[in-house]
Amino acid sequence: MTDHPIDAAELRRRTRELLAAHPPAATDRLDFLRARFDAGLAWVHYPEGLGGLGAPRSLQAVVDAELEAAGAPDNDPRRIGIGLGMAAPTILRYGAEEQKQRFLRPLWTGEEVWCQLFSEPGAGSDLAALGTRAVRDEGGASGPGEDGGGGGGDWIVNGQKVWTSSAHVARWAILIARTDPDVPKHAGITYFLCDMTDPGVEVRPLRQITGEAEFNEVFLTDVRIPDSRRLGAVGDGWRVAQTTLMNERVSIGGMRLPREGGMIGPVARTWRERPELRTHDLHQRLLGLWVEAEVVRLTGERLRQQLVAGQPGPEGSGMKLAFARLNQEISGLEVELRGAEGLLYDDWTMRRPELVDFTGRDAGYRYLRAKGNSIEGGTNEVLLNIVAERVLGLPPEPRTDKDVAWKDLAR
Numbered sequence: 001m002t003d004h005p006i007d008a009a010e011l012r013r014r015t016r017e018l019l020a021a022h023p024p025a026a027t028d029r030l031d032f033l034r035a036r037f038d039a040g041l042a043w044v045h046y047p048e049g050l051g052g053l054g055a056p057r058s059l060q061a062v063v064d065a066e067l068e069a070a071g072a073p074d075n076d077p078r079r080i081g082i083g084l085g086m087a088a089p090t091i092l093r094y095g096a097e098e099q100k101q102r103f104l105r106p107l108w109t110g111e112e113v114w115c116q117l118f119s120e121p122g123a124g125s126d127l128a129a130l131g132t133r134a135v136r137d138e139g140g141a142s143g144p145g146e147d148g149g150g151g152g153g154d155w156i157v158n159g160q161k162v163w164t165s166s167a168h169v170a171r172w173a174i175l176i177a178r179t180d181p182d183v184p185k186h187a188g189i190t191y192f193l194c195d196m197t198d199p200g201v202e203v204r205p206l207r208q209i210t211g212e213a214e215f216n217e218v219f220l221t222d223v224r225i226p227d228s229r230r231l232g233a234v235g236d237g238w239r240v241a242q243t244t245l246m247n248e249r250v251s252i253g254g255m256r257l258p259r260e261g262g263m264i265g266p267v268a269r270t271w272r273e274r275p276e277l278r279t280h281d282l283h284q285r286l287l288g289l290w291v292e293a294e295v296v297r298l299t300g301e302r303l304r305q306q307l308v309a310g311q312p313g314p315e316g317s318g319m320k321l322a323f324a325r326l327n328q329e330i331s332g333l334e335v336e337l338r339g340a341e342g343l344l345y346d347d348w349t350m351r352r353p354e355l356v357d358f359t360g361r362d363a364g365y366r367y368l369r370a371k372g373n374s375i376e377g378g379t380n381e382v383l384l385n386i387v388a389e390r391v392l393g394l395p396p397e398p399r400t401d402k403d404v405a406w407k408d409l410a411r
Contacts, residue, residue: 006044006053006054006055006056006059007059008059008062011041011044011053011055011059011062011063011066012062012066014039014040014041014053015041015062015063015066015067016066017039018035018036018039018041019066019067019070019072021035022035024070024071024072024073025071029073030109030111032072032073033073033075033108033109033110034105034109036067036072037051037105037108037109040052040053041053041063041067042075042108043060043088043108044056044057044059044060044063045057045059045060046092046104049101050092050100050101050104051104051105051108075108075109075110076110078355078356079110079113079354079355080107080110080113080114081355082113082114082115082116082165082166082170083107083108083112083113083114083172084107084108085247085248086114086116086174086244086247086248087103087107087114087116087172087174087244088104088107088108089243089244089247090174090191090231090240090243090244090247091103091104091107091193091231092104093243094191094231094232094240094243095231098228099193099229099231103172103193107172112171112172113166113169113170113171113172113354114166114170114171114172114173114174115164115165115166115167115170115172115173115174115196116164116165116173116174116244116248117132117161117164117167117173117174117175117176117194117218117220118130118161118174118175118176118241118244119161119162119163119164120132120159120160120161120162121160121162122411124162124163124379125378125379125381125382127176127241128185128186128189128238129185129406129409129411130159130176130177130178130189131159131178131411132157132158132159132160132161132175132176132177132178132220133157133158133159133177133178133179133181134155134156134157134177134178134179134190134192134225135155135156135179136153136154136155136156136179136227137153137154137155137156137224138153153226153227154224154225154226154227155177155179155190155192155224155225155226155227155230156222156223156224157175157177157192157194157200157220157222157223157224157225158220158221158222158223159177159220160217160218160219160220161175161217161218161220162206162215162217162218163206163215163217163375163376164203164215164216164217164218165214165215165216165376166214166354166355167196167203167216167218168203168205168213168216168352169352169354170196171195171196171197172193172194172195172196173193173194173196173218174191174192174193174194174231174244175191175192175193175194175225176189176190176191176192176237176238176241177189177190177192177237178190178406179234179235179237180235180406181405181406181407182405182406182407183235183405183406184401184402184403184404184405184406185401185404185406185409186238186402187235187238188235188406189235189237189238189241190230190232190233190234190235190236190237191230191231191232191236191237191240191241192225192229192230192231193225193229193230193231194220194223194225194229195225195229198223198224198225199222199223199224200220200221200222200223200224201218201219201220201223202218202219202220202221203216203217203218204216204217204218204219205350205352207350208369208372209368209369209371210365210368210369211347211348211349211350211351212350212351212352212353213350213351213352214352214353214354214355214356245378246316247316248377248378256300256301257297257300259294259297260290260293261297262293262297262327262358262359263293263326263327263330263331263334263358263359263366263370264289264290264293264330265359266334266359266363266366267286267289267330267333267334267337268286268290270334270337270338271283271286271337277337277338277339282333282336282337285333286333286337289326289329289330289333292326293326293330296319296322296323296326299319299322300319303316303319317378317383317386317387317390317391318383318387318391320377320378320383321380321383321384321387323373324370324373324374324380325374325380327358327370327373328370328371328373328374330370331363331366331367331370332367334363334366334367335363335364335367338363342363342364342367343364344362344364345362345364345365345368346361346362346364346365356369358370385397
């Protein structure tokens with residue numbers, strides 16, 4: 001337990017103690033990150049012993065400012081965004097204590113990259129219709145083991161997942177699979193933590209319109225997952241997955257940006273530096289999009305302040321909707337502003353990048369990659385339904401398959 005109240009002054013004191021004991025200029029990067037986690041300064045709102053101090057989430061900015069001023073390394077959050085934004089909050093909420101102790105530290109330091117095995121070729125927008133099967137093998141020898149979690153026995157998993165970002169570099173995956181086909185689709189799903197290095201896991205690249213393959217398809221053939229890596233109760237996977245999905249939409253649409261951060265920045269710089277490209281019509285459109293980008297940025301700040309009080313809600317879906325539409329409109333304006341130059345494309349080389357770099361490439365890349373924003377993290381159509389039903393309180397669309405066993409659904 002802490003000896004002092006966890007306020008801004010106490011966090012500054014603890015951060016300065018960390019810096020004194022582990023000077024960034026003289027300390028290995030990974031050693032510093034591990035020490036920061038152990039000091040409770042990784043995510044201060046997490047419990048003690050799990051990288052936090054049980055402090056208000058809003059005080060994380062105090063720690064970050066002190067470390068940035070001292071030149072301390074960060075954990076490269078863009079590279080490990082799925083782990084930080086999706087796996088970690090789900091493990092924290094539903095994981096056994098052994099699972100939290102095993103997974104959260106290497107997740108936060110970036111030693112272990114995570115990916116998400118949710119969508120399938122026949123279950124994208126209708127994710128609950130997924131068909132990947134997990135069958136329990138009561139003869140399996142695994143017990144609680146190093147990974148913590150449930151009882152004995154293994155699960156044998158077979159199926160295919162698709163649109164899996166970072167699967168080619170991931171060590172672990174959050175996975176949902178059908179464990180009971182005899183009940184309605186939402187009720188027969190279970191949530192697992194899958195080791196991507198296990199036998200039977202095959203990752204294949206999906207080359208995109210940009211020429212890159214940051215997405216993958218993943219084939220699971222007789223993959224054996226110990227019951228100790230189950231997250232939540234058997235059959236309760238849909239409820240557990242909702243925590244993941246709500247956090248995913250906040251992490252995509254509600255990321256912290258400075259003014260003129262994100263896609264609006266390169267367009268604004270081009271406008272200032274290339275006066276020969278300006279027209280009255282482009283000026284009016286740029287002004288409108290600049291204001292919208294600022295509104296979305298400030299709304300994201302307000303959403304993060306609301307998160308201090310609890311779990312993310314459906315408002316994150318609205319933010320993700322706005323993010324997707326705005327990125328596509330801004331990137332389209334940028335291509336038009338640059339004229340013939342905007343039609344050029346710098347490099348079609350097939351690469352498998354570790355992260356999406358919107359601002360490090362040219363206008364053509366931004367225009368093409370932004371098309372995926374209205375699909376990844378939930379399609380615009382699905383998110384509009386969520387906002388309509390859970391934010392505006394409108395009547396839900398009729399669902400004739402709600403009480404039908406999954407095995408009896410038309411496919």
